[in-house]
Amino acid sequence: MTTDLFDTVDPYVWLAILGVTAATFITRSSLFVLGARVQFPPVVEAALRFAPACALAAIVAADLAFAEGQLRIDAGNHKLIAGCIGIVIFSLTRSIIGTIAGGMLAFWLLHFWLPMLA
Amino acid sequence: MSESSRRDAALRGARELLPLSPGIFAWGLVTGVAMVKSGLSTLDATILSLLAYAGSAQLAAMPLIATLAPLWLVTLTAIIVNLRFVVYTALLRPHFTHLSAGRRLWLGYIVGDIMFVRFTTLLQQEPNHPHKVAYYTGGALANWVIWQVSSLIGIFAASAIPASWGLELAGTLALVALLVPLCRQWPALAGALAAAVVAVLAHALPLRLGLLCGVVVGIAVALLVDQQLRRRASSERAPS
Known part of the structure; x- marks a missing residue:
């Protein structure tokens, strides 16, 4: 973990930053800048509509399903439980802050408080 | 006259964004903290935030950057997460066509x-607003400032927070909050579930290609379910 201000001279990270920045411009500005009227075929438009949900689900699942590099779909995986609680909280309240706060609280309770009881 | 009313429209755009600023602020803060907790240096996280200005794409790219995934995959992942903006800008485009390409x-x-939601709301209420571009610019700039300030606070506060607190989980929870409302319809929900299962099962693939497999399968499943639902709806409408 690096926390110092000027400690990285890593071209990989800089290129990755440029890649994410390019992604911003490609997805947000290309339709604005292109002069001609762009009409997507219906299938492409539908795929565009579903892509973000699929991408976020894949990322979230890959983040939550693993603890210390091991696949763990059980109650011992505190991140997974916290994520499920986050889904429930958002479905009930539509609150982003509540989802983050409730999920973190659940994680901390499981992680710090439960071991003390045992 | 035009100059001052344009300024008024810009200020109105910023003012009408303010009720939503706590949410933007919390999200920016979490993104800032999560970037540093995933392994980026303070300087790199600052540059990424200022240049990319894309919370969900930054959070999605972080685990890939942390495991030194290939650059094309980092970029492609950010593009896929950002694809919703292609839909937004396709709808916003007609309102900006008279401006210069640079603008x-x-x-x-x-x-x-x-800001996309705010701007569409304005257009529903006042379709012929004379200074809609100024309104948009004012609101979107306010959003940018709130986001960057909160992100920078998160980035610089992160080093004071112990790693054992697991705060990078807050970034994942923020993505959860973005994901759930996208799954309100059956096709998207089916696609998201398929993407999640495939991404986990294919996790052992090199270069974190499991994510990409998940997205491709997820989109295919969503399209199939969408097609089935449409077919059923049209066969119900047509008398047999």
């Missing part, structure tokens, strides 16, 4: 989820 490039760069 449009920069107006596209500041498109965000919240």
Whole structure:
């Protein structure tokens, strides 16, 4: 973990930053800048509509399903439980802050408080 | 007269964004903390935030950057997460066509989820607002400032927070909050579930290609379910 201000001279990270920045411009500005009227075929438009949900689900699942590099779909995986609680909280309240706060609280309770009881 | 009313429209755009600022602020803070907790240096996280200005794409790219995944995959992942902006800008485009290309490039760069919703609301209420571009610019700039300030606070506060607190989980929870409302319809929900299962099962693939497999399978499943639902709806409508 690096926390110092000027400690990285890593071209990989800089290129990755440029890649994410390019992604911003490609997805947000290309339709604005292109002069001609762009009409997507219906299938492409539908795929565009579903892509973000699929991408976020894949990322979230890959983040939550693993603890210390091991696949763990059980109650011992505190991140997974916290994520499920986050889904429930958002479905009930539509609150982003509540989802983050409730999920973190659940994680901390499981992680710090439960071991003390045992 | 035009100059001052344009300024008024810009200020109104910023003012009407303010009720939503706690949410933007919390999200920016979490993104800032999560970037540093995933392994980026303070300087790199600052540059990424200032240049990319894309919370969900930054959070999605972080685990890939942390495991030194190939650059094309990092970029592609950020593009896929950002694809919703292609849909937004397709709808916003007609309102900006009279402007210069440079102006449009920069107006596209500041498109965000919240300002898109605000701007569409304004257009529903006042379709012929004379200074809609100023309204949009004012609101989107306010969004940019709130986001960057909160992100920077998160980035610089992160080093004071112990790693054992697991705060990078807050970034994942923020993505959860973005994901759930996208799954309100059956096709998207089916696609998201398929993407999640495949991404986990294919996790052992090199270069974190499991994510990409998940996205491709997920989109295919969503399209199939969408097609089935449409077919059923049209066969119910047509008398047999």
